[in-house]
Amino acid sequence: MCDDDPFPQAGRVRMIVPAPIGRIGTSVPDPEPAMFGQLDPEHVFMMGDNPALPRMPDRPRLVDFLRLRMSDMVIRHLTVSARRALDDGMEEKIVLACLLHDISNGCLVRTDHGYWGAQMIAPYVDPEIAWAVQYHQPLRYFADEAVGYAYPASYDAFFGADFLPPDYICRDAEHARGHRWYMSARLVTLYDTYFFDSGPAFDPEIFTDIIGRHFREPEDGLGFDGSPSAHMWRSVIWPNNFI
Numbered sequence: 001m002c003d004d005d006p007f008p009q010a011g012r013v014r015m016i017v018p019a020p021i022g023r024i025g026t027s028v029p030d031p032e033p034a035m036f037g038q039l040d041p042e043h044v045f046m047m048g049d050n051p052a053l054p055r056m057p058d059r060p061r062l063v064d065f066l067r068l069r070m071s072d073m074v075i076r077h078l079t080v081s082a083r084r085a086l087d088d089g090m091e092e093k094i095v096l097a098c099l100l101h102d103i104s105n106g107c108l109v110r111t112d113h114g115y116w117g118a119q120m121i122a123p124y125v126d127p128e129i130a131w132a133v134q135y136h137q138p139l140r141y142f143a144d145e146a147v148g149y150a151y152p153a154s155y156d157a158f159f160g161a162d163f164l165p166p167d168y169i170c171r172d173a174e175h176a177r178g179h180r181w182y183m184s185a186r187l188v189t190l191y192d193t194y195f196f197d198s199g200p201a202f203d204p205e206i207f208t209d210i211i212g213r214h215f216r217e218p219e220d221g222l223g224f225d226g227s228p229s230a231h232m233w234r235s236v237i238w239p240n241n242f243i
């Protein structure tokens with residue numbers, strides 16, 4: 001696929017029904033019933049490449065997702081976290097975990113983002129990296145004074161000062177505390193920064209060597225290798241597909 005190739009459904013109005021997980025419970029009304037009434041030869045539901053998004057290569061690699069599907073805010077957050085770990089001399093597995101820790105809320109699903117993100121990357125990384133991504137989520141809510149990690153002040157602003165994490169988060173944090181990889185996930189929380197940190201993002205290119213050594217890029221591209229999480233990567237390539 002090159003940039004001059006036509007987009008699918010050309011010449012027609014491509015209607016986008018927002019994913020339920022990002023719409024239900026919000027004030028955004030469900031447009032689907034009205035859109036069904038608009039279907040005709042000129043109006044279709046979107047399937048395939050969305051001309052409003054940068055087109056992904058046929059065999060996309062991790063860096064393509066970082067460059068073409070993340071907001072500026074998220075790529076800054078991820079690259080700053082990873083760069084801080086790198087500058088502190090952390091081992092490369094930790095640097096990659098930092099780089100990927102919020103990949104799900106960056107481009108796929110916000111709720112339970114650590115769990116989604118871990119599943120997404122699991123076929124391609126050392127199990128310890130996926131584990132650290134999963135458990136950074138519950139551990140974020142619990143201080144560890146021995147390593148200088150405090151409950152994030154930003155969470156009071158985000159969720160209210162009286163917020164208490166749900167039972168499953170408490171249970172999973174407790175499980176993580178007793179695990180041999182605890183410090184890997186804890187380090188991700190330590191290098192986690194706040195989204196409102198100022199400063200520029202780093203080009204993901206600076207992590208090329210680390211990605212090359214620790215992320216198994218599938219020959220057919222992420223999304224097309226038949227792995228258990230291939231559909232998650234395809235959903236990021238085509239986030240607006242009707243089905």
Ligand SMILES: [Fe+2]
Pocket residue numbers: 101102113114136137
């Ligand atoms: Fe996170």
Ligand SMILES: [Fe+2]
Pocket residue numbers: 077101102192193
């Ligand atoms: Fe984060």
